[in-house]
Amino acid sequence: xxxxxxxxxxxxxxxxxxxxxxxxxxxxxxxxxxxxxxxxxxxxxxxxxxxxxxxxxxxxxxxxxxxxxxxxxxxxxxxxxxxxxxxxxxxxxxxxxxxxxxxxxxxxxxxxxxxxxxxxxxxxxxxxxxxxxxxxxxxxxxxxxxxxxxxxxxxxxxxxxxxxxxxxxxxxxxxxxxxxxxxxxxxxxxxxxxxxxxxxxxxxxxxxxxxxxxxxxxxxxxxxxxxxxxxxxxxxxxxxxxxxxxxxxxxxxxxxxxxxxxxxxxxxxxxxxxxxxxxxxxxxxxxxxxxxxxxxxxxxxxxxxxxxxxxxxxxxxxxxxxxxxxxxxxxxxxxxxxxxxxxxxxxxxxxxxxxxxxxxxxxxxxxxxxxxxxxxxxxxxxxxxxxx
Numbered sequence: 001x002x003x004x005x006x007x008x009x010x011x012x013x014x015x016x017x018x019x020x021x022x023x024x025x026x027x028x029x030x031x032x033x034x035x036x037x038x039x040x041x042x043x044x045x046x047x048x049x050x051x052x053x054x055x056x057x058x059x060x061x062x063x064x065x066x067x068x069x070x071x072x073x074x075x076x077x078x079x080x081x082x083x084x085x086x087x088x089x090x091x092x093x094x095x096x097x098x099x100x101x102x103x104x105x106x107x108x109x110x111x112x113x114x115x116x117x118x119x120x121x122x123x124x125x126x127x128x129x130x131x132x133x134x135x136x137x138x139x140x141x142x143x144x145x146x147x148x149x150x151x152x153x154x155x156x157x158x159x160x161x162x163x164x165x166x167x168x169x170x171x172x173x174x175x176x177x178x179x180x181x182x183x184x185x186x187x188x189x190x191x192x193x194x195x196x197x198x199x200x201x202x203x204x205x206x207x208x209x210x211x212x213x214x215x216x217x218x219x220x221x222x223x224x225x226x227x228x229x230x231x232x233x234x235x236x237x238x239x240x241x242x243x244x245x246x247x248x249x250x251x252x253x254x255x256x257x258x259x260x261x262x263x264x265x266x267x268x269x270x271x272x273x274x275x276x277x278x279x280x281x282x283x284x285x286x287x288x289x290x291x292x293x294x295x296x297x298x299x300x301x302x303x304x305x306x307x308x309x310x311x312x313x314x315x316x317x318x319x320x321x322x323x324x325x326x327x328x329x330x331x332x333x334x335x336x337x338x339x340x341x342x343x344x345x346x347x348x349x350x351x352x353x354x355x356x357x358x359x360x361x362x363x364x365x366x367x368x369x370x371x372x373x374x375x376x377x378x379x380x381x382x383x384x385x386x387x388x
Contacts, residue, residue: 004218029234033172040160044099047092058089088117108150115139141263148254165243166268169235173275175336185227185283189290190304192219197298212383227283258343275337281367282331288374295382328357329366
């Protein structure tokens with residue numbers, strides 16, 4: 001089996017086409033890395049807008065609070081309720097000033113104060129929001145993030161646009177990057193078995209005295225290994241360049257994440273590792289499915305066409321509303337790995353009365369099962385197939 005593995009690797013990198021393809025992928029990876037989302041959020045947006053919009057209300061609240069304090073008939077509870085929006089405004093103002101002076105310790109402290117005040121206002125019915133319990137969950141989770149960042153004494157970054165090495169790699173693992181890897185996987189998987197018939201080398205291969213099982217896994221493992229190595233090289237290239245240019249960042253930086261259907265927190269290092277693992281599982285599923293077609297079809301060009309056509313059809317077919325309940329096992333729902341880790345699909349579906357199953361845990365549960373099924377089907381067909 002190892003001899004087959006080595007032979008396949010040498011054969012793949014023997015031609016010039018693979019190097020041309022890798023250069024294109026490298027350039028594309030840097031292009032994707034430099035792309036910024038059309039709509040992105042920065043830490044100063046909300047407090048700055050709040051300060052600008054609520055200035056007049058803040059002055060009125062201060063005047064009203066002063067008058068009520070002088071009125072002996074007003075209860076302490078009423079005074080506290082009047083003070084809450086003032087505290088919120090002052091905390092937002094302090095957040096803006098802290099960001100301008102890059103005093104991140106102060107920013108974290110005032111952010112925590114603002115969020116705690118917001119939770120109190122929601123609980124008292126002073127602040128009305130569409131989804132109060134959900135909003136409180138987000139606030140409590142953000143408080144945890146700011147507490148950890150403050151305790152670790154880590155500088156704040158703009159997670160959505162920062163080009164620091166680690167954060168750039170994290171942002172890179174989006175749907176565009178994953179689709180590129182999927183296309184690469186299909187291109188190198190399609191000729192894996194069909195190419196032997198195409199090039200009239202199948203007789204030589206099958207008369208080596210090696211069992212078909214060893215031949216199959218030798219070829220398949222070489223396919224998976226190439227996919228993994230190419231992905232790691234692309235990520236490392238972007239990371240090294242961006243780190244030299246913009247700084248590496250901090251592996252312990254704390255990010256919002258979505259684990260076990262709940263908002264949570266995760267370090268930058270763990271976040272990136274989980275993204276890589278999910279992408280690996282996606283490409284494993286694509287590779288194993290492409291092998292089925294490569295085993296059945298005796299022509300590389302046809303195998304490539306069939307694989308590409310089926311993948312496109314599956315992409316649009318599974319996006320239909322009828323198949324929403326299958327989102328947990330639909331690999332195309334997970335293409336934007338960065339958003340899946342961040343919980344964006346969950347946020348977008350709040351209030352729409354349909355369960356959201358596109359979460360990290362389901363990728364780890366279902367994708368290995370899907371890959372094993374495809375591998376077993378490929379192996380069974382390969383063992384039974386005879387070529388005249």
